Amino acid sequence: MLKTTLRGPLKCWDIYSMFLQKQAEDFKKNSDIAALKEFQEKYNWSFNIEEQLNKVNFDAIVLTNSNQEIEWVNVGFKEMTGYPVNFTKGKSPKFLQGEKTSKETLNRIRENIKNQFQFKETIINYKKNGEMYFCEIEVFPLKNKEGKLSHLLALEKEVYINSGVLEY
Secondary structure, three states: OOOOOOOOOOOOHHHHHHHHHHHHHHHHHHHHHHHHHHHHHHHOEOOOHHHHHHHOOOOEEEEEEOOOOEEEEOHHHHHHHOOOHHHHOOOOHHHHOOOOOOHHHHHHHHHHHHOOOOEEEEEEEEOOOOOEEEEEEEEEEEEEOOOOEEEEEEEEEEEEEEOOEEEO
C-alpha cells in the first residue's frame, strides 16, 4: 500500500504552520498517552487514560504514587515549570509551593486526596526561576481492578489572572 504524507499548501504558510503545530501537539499528547498506558498495564488501573487526556485541556502531567511521590512527569511539566523531568522523580509536588500558596487550598487538596475524590483546584505554585504562577490542577485517583488506590494523576494548566478573573 502506498503511503502519502499530508502536506499543506506551500503558498499559505500561516495555515501550514498551524497544521504543523497541531501535528506537534498531537504527537506530544500521543506520547503522553503511550507512557501512561505502560503504567496502566503495570498497575492494572481501571481508568480510561486516552478518554480523559482527550477531554481535558492541560499543559503538564504529574503521576504520583499513593504516597504522593512523583513517579513520572511529561515534557510539558518542564516547559511549564522549568524543572528538569529527572529532577522530579521521588519528590512530592510540594516543592512547587511557596509563600503565597493558599493554606486553605492545600487543605482542600489534602482532604480530596484522603477521600480519593476526583477534583479540580487552582493553586499558586512557583517555577524553578522563582516566578509565581496560577496552576489549575485536575486530579484523578487511579485505582486497580480491585478498587485499591495506587496512584494519583494530575493534569495541570497554567492560568492567568486578569482583573480578578481566571483566563485559560
